[in-house]
Amino acid sequence: MRTFSSIIIFIIALLLFSSCEKTILEMPSKSNTHVFEAFWKGIDERYAYFELKNINWDSLHTHYGDIITNEMTDEALFDTLSVLIDLLHDGHSGIKSSFDMHKNTGFYMCGPENVSERLIVDNYSKGWGMQIGNLRHFALCNNDIAYIYYGNFSDLVSDYDIDYLVNKYKNTKGIIFDIRSNYGGSAENIFRLTKRFAQDKTHLYNNRFKNGPGHADFSDFTETCIEPAQTTYKGKVCVLTNRKVYSAASIFTLSMKQLPSVTIVGDTTGGGLGMPVGFELPNEWQVYCAGTQIISVDGENLELGVPPDVQVNMTDDDIANGIDTIIEKAIEIINEQSE
Amino acid sequence: MCNLKTLLFTLLIFFIYKNGISQDKQSDIPTGNYIVLGIGNSKISVNETINTSVPYTGWCTATAVEGIFGSEKHYWHIRNAYSFGTITPHQSVLPNKNTEEAYDENLGITPYWRFYHNQPQHIYLYAGPVVNAKIGLRFKNGAIGNSSVSYEGALGIGFALKAAKYFNISKKHNNPFKRFKAEATLSLPVVSKIFHPNYLGISKTALTENRKLIDWSSNYTGYFNNFEYGVSFTYYLKNKNALELAYNRNFFGTNPQYNPVKTMNQSVVFKLLFNLK
Structure with missing residues (x-):
């Protein structure tokens, strides 16, 4: 009986004192500065076209990081982050909050x-x-x-x-x-x-994905081909x-x-050949940007059209x-x- | 795919049942072969970084399909637990909360051997190897593009322990046949093949004709990643069928180079145990 009781006590102790859930439900800071940092870092580590578009993302951090304060309203913070989205000049970028949604639609014009x-x-x-x-x-x-x-x-x-x-x-x-x-x-x-x-097997394009946080971290190119349909x-x-x-x-x-x-x-x-990928900010706003690259069979990057x-x-x-x-x-x- | 899985699972249960060990006719505790069906609630909690920045949690529906085949000395326990539901950011106060559709599948196959028993007290301890397959799958609803699917999976082997105490509540009739069982279980896959999303959370085949939701090539070998324990209370009816209330807690953590995930599934499931005679 003593053995059984010991086991039961052990199990109950596990249930009561286990800290697993606490570590899972750990909350990040939701202050404006933390939200800005998460936004900047999220795009910095995912976006695939800094080089092609000659965007100095670091300098934008310096400039806009100084503007962000914890006293800003949610609307003001959203508008500031929307400006940064616009500076990507990419239709596959945007930000969504519970009160607004901003998309980059530069390609329209x-x-x-x-x-x-x-x-x-x-x-x-x-x-x-x-x-x-x-x-x-x-x-x-x-x-x-x-x-x-x-x-x-x-x-x-x-x-x-x-x-x-x-x-x-x-x-x-x-x-x-x-x-x-x-x-x-x-x-x-x-x-x-x-x-x-298609009448024959055809090589359509090559694609690669971001595979690390560095701006040049990409997987090898994968060939995408198709076989003709029956009809x-x-x-x-x-x-x-x-x-x-x-x-x-x-x-x-x-x-x-x-x-x-x-x-x-x-x-x-x-x-807009790059596939949009998304992430969430600590204040639950959602952001997306292009995280993959496609180049033509001839090796041209046609992201801009x-x-x-x-x-x-x-x-x-x-x-x-x-x-x-x-x-x-x-x-x-x-x-x-x-x- | 689902139908194939159901078919294979049914065949597996049937095979083990047919090859099961005969019931111990002499035992004064309920043993034998059972098919178990259960339904209840589970709380799924997830902390990951691919699509979310805050932990997500929520109450989901939990189901269980199990098979128990064997005798007092040795039996097989096949357990399939499946939970599904919608989870939201932890402590969210927003009127329009972000949501994820969460699915959690956990299959374990364990042959148990009795290594200790105290006949007068009706205490039994069992141990055995466990083969475990688990996958957690989540679909994020919202404006986040093609990385809306996240998952973690594991196929592992390890060990399981079980302690059972059989008893009667009423001592009036001094019935030697025990009607109640309290049980505690611990399952710990030691070595697992862990499957996880790649850096972006998009399958490498996303831009090819044969697109797949899950990129199985993104995996590594991990240790002690999937820890599970539970307690249950069972009442055996006169016809040898039984009712059971079970609490289970499963903690699963992956640690790939990018995007580590921690998940927990806590479930309370009411089960019906059908004796196969």
Whole structure:
């Protein structure tokens, strides 16, 4: 009995005096200066483009560290950290509190709009057109050319949807795949779409991740390749882009650029090839910034934008006459290449 | 994946049951083969740095599926504890708290051997090796991009100890068959393969066609990382089925080069023990 009692007492002692939970639930300081330090350090150790963008993050710490006081209001602190976010000039950076959310949207303003949904509806689809899943589509030029619009990579494209379109338009000369003003979303859709236009195994790009706190701490580059899908489109393809093509949509543009049957038409994309990664501050605000790098097969870092093969901007005269200059150029390219 | 795991777990229980050691007919304590189903509450607490800066904690749902096969002298205990729920920052006073969906899975397989018993007092001490697999998985809700998943996992071997006292509360009828059991358990995997997220918390395959949620290549060998103990109180019914109330506490810590994690899962689970005859 004495043995058993000893064991029970030992277990109870463990339960009562164990300090495990105390060490787990240890709270960091939530003072403004600690929050600023956590913010600065979090970005310092994660952000992947200090060198490319020539940002001296240390000097910003010196400057803004002097401004931060523990007496500042939450709003003032948030605004100050938002300024630092803006200085990254990166659409994949932002900060969120319980009362505000700030995103860096610099890539919006780098070029003309270069798309008008109303113009397409009025003069090309002459209405809504057809839609399967999240892909809108219609035929142009006496059914010789198909037009597909994909507006958001966050919206899933299923194998069924894209196979349906590839089959429906298999006898056309070409497809215009319009992703203008597509801000990105899930990388999964990149591969599902791209492999429908590839005829061979294709090397799309190389990527690497931050793997340590130093600005130059990166993993080795990993090659990203795709195999063609069972059902593929054999005709010509023009991908239409503008500056609001960002993130996964930019990666898609870069991927499609590697395919011989594809021509990128329009404006340079907004870039944003680095994947955003996040962290939390001691006051529970959430911050994110780009933590990975993608370079093209040729070794170019296209974080600031993937250039088109054929640069075209919409002209005011064309817009006034109900003409989408970029669609017209794509039609011209497909017709030329199909001759 | 879940179905495969359930199937394998069921097959494992069936295999051990079929190969189990026959019941000790002479014993005046309840022994034999049991399938155990339990449900209760668990408190999951996590301290990590990938997606959070403050510790997170919260009450979750706890479930248990167990198998007990064998005799008074030697038996197998297969235990699968699974908790899931939403956790929030510790001591948060914000109106819109950040949240994480937390999942905690803990599987242990232990063959116990009796190494001490006091027949008059009905005290039994057991020991045996333990094979343990554990994974904690969390999905952060909010604006933090692609690193929203964090996890820690372990596959380890170690030892387990168990002390059991059988007794009757009422002495009126002086029934030799004992109806109650109080039990204390300690499980300590000694060597484990520890799986943890990489530096950024994004799988290396995130930008490839065959994307995986968990990067299994990010691992190391650790020691004494997963400590678990518990107490339980069991009442055996006349038909040899039983009811049990169990408290369990699991502490798990990883120590990779970056992003160490400490987690704790405390659970109170009410269990039904079905005697397989």
